[in-house]
Amino acid sequence: MKTYFSGFRCFRCGTEAGADFSGYVCPACGGNLEVRYAWPNGRGRWWVDEERRDVFRYRALLPVSRLELASPLRVGMTPIYEAPRLGAAAGLKHLLVKDDGQNPSASFKDRAGAVALVRARETGAKVLCGASTGNAGSSMACLAASVGMPCVIFVPEKAPAAKIAQLLIFGANVLAVKGTYDDAFDLCMEVCAQRGWFNRNTGHNPFTREGKKTAAFEIYDQLGKIPDWVVVPTGDGNILAGIWKGFRDLKAAGIAPKMPKMLCAQSEASAAISVAAWKLQRAGNLKPDWKSVEIAPVAATTVADSISVDIPRDGLAAVRAVIESGGAAVAVPDAEILAAIPELARGAGVFAEPAASCAWAGLKKAAREGRVKPDETVVCMITGNGLKDVASARKVAGDPVPVEANVAAALAATEGLGG
Numbered sequence: 001m002k003t004y005f006s007g008f009r010c011f012r013c014g015t016e017a018g019a020d021f022s023g024y025v026c027p028a029c030g031g032n033l034e035v036r037y038a039w040p041n042g043r044g045r046w047w048v049d050e051e052r053r054d055v056f057r058y059r060a061l062l063p064v065s066r067l068e069l070a071s072p073l074r075v076g077m078t079p080i081y082e083a084p085r086l087g088a089a090a091g092l093k094h095l096l097v098k099d100d101g102q103n104p105s106a107s108f109k110d111r112a113g114a115v116a117l118v119r120a121r122e123t124g125a126k127v128l129c130g131a132s133t134g135n136a137g138s139s140m141a142c143l144a145a146s147v148g149m150p151c152v153i154f155v156p157e158k159a160p161a162a163k164i165a166q167l168l169i170f171g172a173n174v175l176a177v178k179g180t181y182d183d184a185f186d187l188c189m190e191v192c193a194q195r196g197w198f199n200r201n202t203g204h205n206p207f208t209r210e211g212k213k214t215a216a217f218e219i220y221d222q223l224g225k226i227p228d229w230v231v232v233p234t235g236d237g238n239i240l241a242g243i244w245k246g247f248r249d250l251k252a253a254g255i256a257p258k259m260p261k262m263l264c265a266q267s268e269a270s271a272a273i274s275v276a277a278w279k280l281q282r283a284g285n286l287k288p289d290w291k292s293v294e295i296a297p298v299a300a301t302t303v304a305d306s307i308s309v310d311i312p313r314d315g316l317a318a319v320r321a322v323i324e325s326g327g328a329a330v331a332v333p334d335a336e337i338l339a340a341i342p343e344l345a346r347g348a349g350v351f352a353e354p355a356a357s358c359a360w361a362g363l364k365k366a367a368r369e370g371r372v373k374p375d376e377t378v379v380c381m382i383t384g385n386g387l388k389d390v391a392s393a394r395k396v397a398g399d400p401v402p403v404e405a406n407v408a409a410a411l412a413a414t415e416g417l418g419g
């Protein structure tokens with residue numbers, strides 16, 4: 001299969017660059033770039049390599065040509081489950097849950113990493129580098145280890161222990177920054193530039209969005225239809241923008257007839273993208289001049305560490321995803337994010353880390369407010385596995401029943417449990 005990758009276009013000012021452009025951001029304004037293609041166009045399954053069961057199943061829609069450079073690990077093709085009991089709790093009749101915690105490093109970020117890794121190797125990079133709230137880094141560490149490539153990760157020192165452990169166990173060079181994710185991001189940008197390393201930073205590197213869009217392809221491939229809504233927990237906005245890009249690609253290439261509405265789910269304590277989207281929607285400004293749209297930074301404090309972001313690094317693309325898809329943004333309190341963890345686990349059998357459970361908490365709010373209707377088909381993205389942050393899960397899991405090590409005590413303690 002060949003690649004139809006044809007170049008780049010700036011999200012902010014529209015400047016274009018050819019496929020041989022080797023920079024990361026717009027040469028005119030510094031805005032984030034979008035990867036473009038020259039599709040052959042048309043229905044049918046030309047975009048699917050039926051032999052593959054990973055993200056490269058959709059290689060025809062990806063900007064990679066040398067698949068022999070890909071990680072041997074299986075990234076993507078994660079399961080999508082119908083979740084009627086969970087859905088009923090929010091009055092929804094057609095809820096599906098896509099469990100991206102089942103990727104090699106247990107988060108959605110492996111999709112970005114898989115495509116970025118091929119790009120890095122195609123361009124002859126010797127060292128991979130990135131800043132991360134934890135998951136993008138542990139994903140890069142995992143994928144780099146799978147092909148024996150050195151990598152350097154900048155993380156905030158307060159990232160959950162399991163994520164730091166993942167980074168170290170895969171052999172990454174880990175710099176624990178005494179500061180926030182935003183501090184780590186800025187440091188990483190400077191060090192990468194000075195050392196000439198491959199910079200995987202979210203938003204800044206246009207290929208991360210391309211990897212993330214594969215979730216849209218899978219949703220269409222797995223369901224055989226486009227859902228009404230896709231719910232995405234959001235920090236930097238790259239996952240939201242990436243999945244939206246995937247659906248736009250399907251439409252632009254003549255593969256799918258329509259697009260879903262994108263629901264951006266954030267914590268009230270880290271809601272920069274939602275606030276910017278609300279401002280435009282309230283003003284009825286649905287076709288703004290994107291050059292003039294500013295996203296005000298916040299001071300993020302949420303317990304959902306993966307979506308704790310002061311300055312969203314793919315904010316403009318994410319706001320466009322909400323507005324142009326006719327979607328919505330919701331922000332929920334941290335208490336609802338934590339409460340959503342056992343609800344998802346008990347209602348659908350899927351264990352989510354706090355950032356991921358924010359999708360379910362946000363969807364419930366959107367359903368309560370009548371924005372998502374009972375008959376609509378909704379896909380809720382679960383972006384990271386709950387074992388990544390056991391300390392948060394323990395806050396809402398309850399306690400085991402202590403019991404003496406004898407049968408009488410065990411029988412007494414199980415009285416009333418049925419059978």
Ligand SMILES: Cc1ncc(COP(=O)(O)O)c(C=O)c1O
Pocket residue numbers: 107108109133134135136202233234235236237238239240306307353355356383384
């Ligand atoms: C589990 C999880 N969910 C959601 C997100 C949000 O993605 P983005 O920062 O691209 O909005 C992240 C990002 O780190 C994540 O790790």
Ligand SMILES: [Zn+2]
Pocket residue numbers: 010011012013014015026027028029030031
């Ligand atoms: Zn530009």
